[in-house]
Amino acid sequence: MKYLLRITVICICSLWGLAVYGHEGHDHGPVSIKSALEIGIKTAKRYAGKISPYEAGKLSASWANLSGDDAKIHENKLGYYVVSLNNQRENKILYVKILLDGSIAGANYSGDFPVVSAPSSSLPMSGG
Numbered sequence: 001m002k003y004l005l006r007i008t009v010i011c012i013c014s015l016w017g018l019a020v021y022g023h024e025g026h027d028h029g030p031v032s033i034k035s036a037l038e039i040g041i042k043t044a045k046r047y048a049g050k051i052s053p054y055e056a057g058k059l060s061a062s063w064a065n066l067s068g069d070d071a072k073i074h075e076n077k078l079g080y081y082v083v084s085l086n087n088q089r090e091n092k093i094l095y096v097k098i099l100l101d102g103s104i105a106g107a108n109y110s111g112d113f114p115v116v117s118a119p120s121s122s123l124p125m126s127g128g
Helices: 002-021 033-046 061-065
Strands: 071-077 080-087 092-099 104-108
Touching: 033 061, 033 071, 033 080, 033 092, 033 104, 061 080
Parallel strands: none
Antiparallel strands: 071 080, 080 092, 092 104
């Protein structure tokens, strides 16, 4: 009986562990160029007519009318993409920095984003 109970518990735990990795929205790898373009467009549409939390501030409602043809990869660097979104109605280009996990690191009209360096893993040395 103890043997049967142990096997049942192991099977339930194994199935539960598989369910954790099989849920929706769980990506297996970095964002592709195609996904970065889609994320850029969705970001502009999401904040069209609203105040964005990024340097770009409030976007006019015309940003909701962007299509796939209006998006281009401006930079493809190690760890991120910068997508340029051309709003021909306003004659403006919005640049969106997208990290490889799909998160937005910023949006502005200049295309210049501050370089964020990782903290050093070395221990500080005493001067004495």
